[in-house]
Amino acid sequence: MATISEVAERAGVSTATVSRALNGKDSVDPALAGRVLAAADELGYRPNGPARNLRKQETAVLALIISDVENPFFTAISRGVEDVAHDAGYSVVLCNSDDDPDKEREYVEVALQERVAGVLLSPAGRGDSAEKLRAHDTPVVAIDRPLPRSGGDTVLVDTRLAAREATLHLAEQGYRRLGCLTGPEGVPTADDRLAGYRDGLRAAGLDSGELVRRSDFKATGAAEAAHSLLAERQPPDAILVANNAMAVSVLAALDELGMRPGRDVGVVAFDDAPWTVLIDPPLSVVAQPAYDMGATAAQLLLGRIGGDHTETTVTTLSAHLVPRGSSRSG
Amino acid sequence: MATISEVAERAGVSTATVSRALNGKDSVDPALAGRVLAAADELGYRPNGPARNLRKQETAVLALIISDVENPFFTAISRGVEDVAHDAGYSVVLCNSDDDPDKEREYVEVALQERVAGVLLSPAGRGDSAEKLRAHDTPVVAIDRPLPRSGGDTVLVDTRLAAREATLHLAEQGYRRLGCLTGPEGVPTADDRLAGYRDGLRAAGLDSGELVRRSDFKATGAAEAAHSLLAERQPPDAILVANNAMAVSVLAALDELGMRPGRDVGVVAFDDAPWTVLIDPPLSVVAQPAYDMGATAAQLLLGRIGGDHTETTVTTLSAHLVPRGSSRSG
DNA sequence: AACTGCTGAGAAAACGATTGCTCGCCGATG
DNA sequence: CATCGGCGAGCAATCGTTTTCTCAGCAGTT
Known part of the structure; x- marks a missing residue:
């Protein structure tokens, strides 16, 4: 790969001039600049990134x-x-x-x-x-x-607010025992969504005890958590799910148990996706930008x-x- | 940010020795190496990437x-x-x-x-x-x-083979007018899947005329193509869809037309996804590794x-x- | 004609690492 | 005792740019 000195030599100028010409800096005699450009072109010259990075x-x-x-x-x-x-x-x-x-x-x-x-x-x-x-x-x-x-x-x-809103929405739709499936403790979004869920419960005047489960934000871990939640003595009649991957597991779990989203268990999940409108019933979501x-x-x-x-x-x-x-x- | 010379100075050695010690090269006196490591640590030294890249x-x-x-x-x-x-x-x-x-x-x-x-x-x-x-x-x-x-x-x-197999599968399931929705001409995967589809038709002894549409590999373009395909005078009774994003559009189009996948129109799509088992009926796919x-x-x-x-x-x-x-x- | 500015280009010094070469120092051998 | 071999560390070159500094040359002014 050609270097700047080869270009300089071919154009009959110094490397400094080549550099300036190529970077459109200062004032370089148009004739020289032309020679430089031509030479660079003929040699297929590409400035060496690391060298430039080091210098600059x-x-x-x-x-x-x-x-x-x-x-x-x-x-x-x-x-x-x-x-x-x-x-x-x-x-x-x-x-x-x-x-x-x-x-x-x-x-x-x-x-x-x-x-x-x-x-x-x-x-x-x-x-x-x-x-x-x-x-x-x-x-x-x-x-x-x-x-x-x-x-x-x-x-x-404003994920906490959105979670609150989603929770209130579930309450308005007539669900009474609202559960929440969120991510690992310490992950702010997981904690915020849980907090928003609790805000919503309070605002709706509901108290579900602790119908809360945590898992990683992935489908595999969420499957177990979903089943555990639905196996409660008094299971939730609606679930707020903190992300899309976990929602898949929740929906799968409901399907296995022969329960229909909406009718049997209300579901709202974070993150929209193209497929959410394809399932029956379509999945309610909190869409994030x-x-x-x-x-x-x-x-x-x-x-x-x-x-x-x-x-x-x-x-x-x-x-x-x-x-x-x-x-x-x- | 500390440089190698600062480390060298602090450890009372040359930069060469620092470099060697830090890279575990050659034989460096363990005592010196210790001093170097300590000095580097105290200064929070990180070698300068661009410099190293340039040199190496x-x-x-x-x-x-x-x-x-x-x-x-x-x-x-x-x-x-x-x-x-x-x-x-x-x-x-x-x-x-x-x-x-x-x-x-x-x-x-x-x-x-x-x-x-x-x-x-x-x-x-x-x-x-x-x-x-x-x-x-x-x-x-x-x-x-x-x-x-x-x-x-x-x-x-082996996407062509897979497309052939999927096409044959549709034929075996009793579908007769097989259509194909694939990607842009010139994109090899799009062309291969189309070729595989044709292979399959031939192997099954079917001839669907040209129930083929192309679109970009995205959902938006595919929606139009799907509708166009389904609006044929003699529409397909099954469709091979060349990727996941386009499958969403096909399924949405079927839904709009009140047609049920499987029963009314067979569908096989490329690319598996977590949600494909959530829809009713679950989506047949060609899973790629x-x-x-x-x-x-x-x-x-x-x-x-x-x-x-x-x-x-x-x-x-x-x-x-x-x-x-x-x-x-x- | 001498001096001052100014323009534009080249020489050379960075940038911060790696590495070939050199050299001092040690013990060992003839 | 002189030389040799080897080990370990330093000197300095190098990678390919950009950029500062310097300077030559030229025009304009007095």
């Missing part, structure tokens, strides 16, 4: 640390991130933390080491990843979940990278309830 | 160029890639080409410029991206789709990066038909 002390790379790309919610986020990053000439490295604080830490180390321009982080636990990043002057934007300590830029969904979250967070991060030193912000996008058949007892 | 003339980064992470099939692939890359100490940059050859080309340029160690490519069209990469000695592994020209390493699914494809391809690529110069290989994983209710007329 910056890279055009963002790290995106999420729990799992296979979760459609994070998939949409990552698409949003990638789109705006790409438009700005940045690349995105994808990191699956699996909600494991150790893996998260490890990825943060890599990000630091590679001197990425910024990090989009969906924090797994109460770790201090974000602080370590900021300690090294790497801009961070938290996404979907707030940072444990300290306030960095954050893009959230995942793509926009990714895009917004990326924009924010690029702003910080660009030297924006204004106060850190917390952007809260709103989720909205999409009531469908699975939460209508009629 | 290599990076620990793979580029993954796929059409769209929001497609669950590619999501699973990317997860497979990321897992094995991570285990090997590599990072993955994610690139969505949207099946646009220009965008693909652009990403290839970036990959070249950043001197990534290798590229996993799901080629969009009949472009020459792979050749350009190989011309610059960047290892490439094609994934899901063969390379237009030239044979580089490739990881495929997407995660394994990603993992396999990444392993292959890492092998090439490691200097494996043996003949290029074509790995064909097999998809398997999962017959469910949507293809039983009974």
Whole structure:
């Protein structure tokens, strides 16, 4: 692969001039610039990224640390991130933390080491990843979940409010024993949705005892939790499910037990998906603006990278309830 | 951020010794090595990635160029890639080409410029991206789709055979007018599935005329195509759908027309998903080993990066038909 | 004609690591 | 006692850019 000196030699100028010409910097004699461009073209010259990064002390790379790309919610986020990053000439490295604080830490180390321009982080636990990043002057934007300590830029969904709303909706539809299936303790979204569920119960004047189960945010763990919930002596007549993957397990469990969503057990789940309207009855959901979250967070991060030193912000996008058949007892 | 010279100074040794000690190279006096490690630790030293990359003339980064992470099939692939890359100490940059050859080309340029160690490519069209990469000695592994020209390493699914099998299955179930909804012309998987469909028709001794529609591989475009297909003067009594996103549109279209999958129109779709068993009747699918494809391809690529110069290989994983209710007329 | 500004290009110094080469020092051998 | 061999550490070159500094040359002013 051709280097800048080869281009310089071929164009009969110095490397400095080549660099300037290629970067459209300063004023370079148009004739020379033309020669340079031509020479670069003929040699198929591509500047060496690492060299440039070393010299400029910056890279055009963002790290995106999420729990799992296979979760459609994070998939949409990552698409949003990638789109705006790409438009700005940045690349995105994808990191699956699996909600494991150790893996998260490890990825943060890599990000630091590679001197990425910024990090989009969906924090797994109460770790201090974000602080370590900021300690090294790497801009961070938290996404979907707030940072444990300290306030960095954050893009959230008012998930607690949405959970409350969904719970109230179930109550309004006549369900009385409302259960909740949420994610692991310590994961903010899981806890917030649970809190919102409790808000809703209180607002509706209901008290279900503790019809609550936790599992990982995945389908496998949720299956067991769903069965356990439905096997209560006094089982719930409606369930708020904290994400899409778990909803699949809940619906499967109901099916196995010969129970029909809506009629027998009301169901509202977080995260919309194309298939939710295909099932009978269609699944009521809390739709989250995942793509926009990714895009917004990326924009924010690029702003910080660009030297924006204004106060850190917390952007809260709103989720909205999409009531469908699975939460209508009629 | 501390540099190697600061560590060297603090430990009272040369940078060379620090480098060797930190990389566990050669023989360094254990006492010195201890001092170095301690110094590095106290300073929170992380080697500067770009500098190291420049010097070593290599990076620990793979580029993954796929059409769209929001497609669950590619999501699973990317997860497979990321897992094995991570285990090997590599990072993955994610690139969505949207099946646009220009965008693909652009990403290839970036990959070249950043001197990534290798590229996993799901080629969009009949472009020459792979050749350009190989011309610059960047290892490439094609994934899901063969390379237009030239044979580089490739990881495929025997999609044509699977389509044939699915078609025969529909025929066996008693359907007679088999239609096919596939992807854009020129996308190998789309063409292969169509070819497999035709193979199946021939093998079954059926001739449906041309009950074929093409659309992009997305839900929106597929909706129109599905309606058009079902509005034929003599509409199909079964449809082979070439991917998951399009299947959603087909099922939605059937629902709108008051037709029941299986009973009125048999349906088999490519790509399994958690929700396919939740609908009534459950959706028959051709399940593809997407995660394994990603993992396999990444392993292959890492092998090439490691200097494996043996003949290029074509790995064909097999998809398997999962017959469910949507293809039983009974 | 001498001096001042100004423009534009080249020389060379970074950036921060890795690594080939050199060299000092040690004990061992002839 | 002189030399040799080997070990371990440092010096300095190197990777390919960008960018500061310097300087040559030219035009304009007095």
